[in-house]
Amino acid sequence: MGLINQKVKAEVPSHWYDLFRGARVKPSLFEVIEVEQDLIRSWTSFLQTYYKKKCPLATRDGKEISACKEHPQFLTYRNTYNGHHETTIVTLPNFKPIVKKETSSLKPC
Numbered sequence: 001m002g003l004i005n006q007k008v009k010a011e012v013p014s015h016w017y018d019l020f021r022g023a024r025v026k027p028s029l030f031e032v033i034e035v036e037q038d039l040i041r042s043w044t045s046f047l048q049t050y051y052k053k054k055c056p057l058a059t060r061d062g063k064e065i066s067a068c069k070e071h072p073q074f075l076t077y078r079n080t081y082n083g084h085h086e087t088t089i090v091t092l093p094n095f096k097p098i099v100k101k102e103t104s105s106l107k108p109c
Contacts, residue, residue: 050095056088 003023010016017032024030057077059065065077073091078084 049092051091056090057086 010019020030020032061079062077063081073089073095074087075090076085076087
């Protein structure tokens with residue numbers, strides 16, 4: 001993000017394309033590939049199959065909200081800095097976490 005001017009008002013995709021193209025001059029300009037909307041994934045419809053549509057806790061009141069890799073269906077939060085941690089479930093009942101298998105075929109040098 002160091003090369004991108006973050007104070008420029010870019011409101012439509014063509015403004016963003018121009019902004020990224022002109023962000024770097026040396027050694028060469030960034031190559032920007034313009035795509036149509038049908039190539040971009042709809043994250044809303046993808047995430048609705050896993051998570052609840054409405055957050056089950058008041059996020060504005062929360063002083064600390066955390067998620068853990070070991071328990072992806074839970075959010076842990078507390079409303080005061082000295083308060084106790086509370087846990088709520090944010091996924092749908094049929095949630096199956098995606099587990100990445102670690103490959104041990106790579107050996108250190």
